[in-house]
Amino acid sequence: MDLQVLRSFRAVAEGTTVTDAAAEAHITQPALSRALNRLEDEVGAELLQRVGRVLRLTPAGRVFKEYVDAVLDSYDRGRRAVAEVVDPDAGLVSMAFLHTLGTWLVPRLVTGFRQTFPGVRFELSQDVEIGLAQHLLDATADLIITSKDPGHPLIVWRRLMVEPLWLAVPAGHRLAERRRVRLAEVADEPFIVLKPGHGLRGVTETLCRQAGFTPLVGFEGEEVETLRGLVAAGLGVSLVPASPDTATALPQPSADLPIRYLKVTDVQAVRDIGIAWLGSRTLPPAPQRFIDHAMSVTARMYETSAGRA
Structure with a gap:
């Protein structure tokens, strides 16, 4: 045959x-x-x-x-x-990741890795939270970077970081001059959220339940930047992620995006970010090296953030 x-x-x-x-x-x-x-x-x-x-x-x-x-x-x-x-400095890393991590974390990890291993190629794809584990099970990716442990018996997951979430409100909002807020204080306001299946949607719903209410959905989007834009337009509030660069200080609004970011105090407004692979499979050298690289880089990110705190 x-x-x-x-x-x-x-x-x-x-x-x-x-x-x-x-x-x-x-x-x-x-x-x-x-x-x-x-x-x-x-x-x-x-x-x-x-x-x-x-x-x-x-x-x-x-x-x-x-x-x-x-x-x-x-x-x-x-x-x-x-x-x-035959050529251990070459190879391929096939990886799927959350849409929300494509603007900062994944580019940072890939750039740093290729500085050490320039011969390694990458095959990258994006997906929503519920679709990422299937990339591993279908053997279409070596690794996934996701916001929570998939909870599958065949998949090994390791936490890379705990990512803060801020409450984004329009610049003219009644709470805009505050630095801290209880999530319960916006229980009656429309929430701008990602569509079902996105990890951030599930985290938002969970945090709102912990604060004692079910979020009133004003709009469902597919990209975090869409959420920010609609908040700036005054259509509602949203829980949005922050990179380690803003983990110890409030992100600053810009003239193009008049948003205020508030620290949430009544619930732990964070989400896990981790890397996962099939435990039953021996990874080739390049993906295994990338795991080590990702763990090391993210640890340094948060050591630096803690030093600025």
């Missing part, structure tokens, strides 16, 4: 036409059709059937594809591991 035939089978099963799959494999369309027929003969079942002008998986094909995915993913990881043994 040819691995290229398995790759072509997977491509067709995922919606690629036989013509395009043949072009990717650098063979003719009739040759690929014959190869797929031979594959069905070897397996002993019809794997693909024509529905209109496209091929669809049969029930047997759906079962077989799960094993094809596992075989190809294992083979690709094996080739990658051998390449990194």
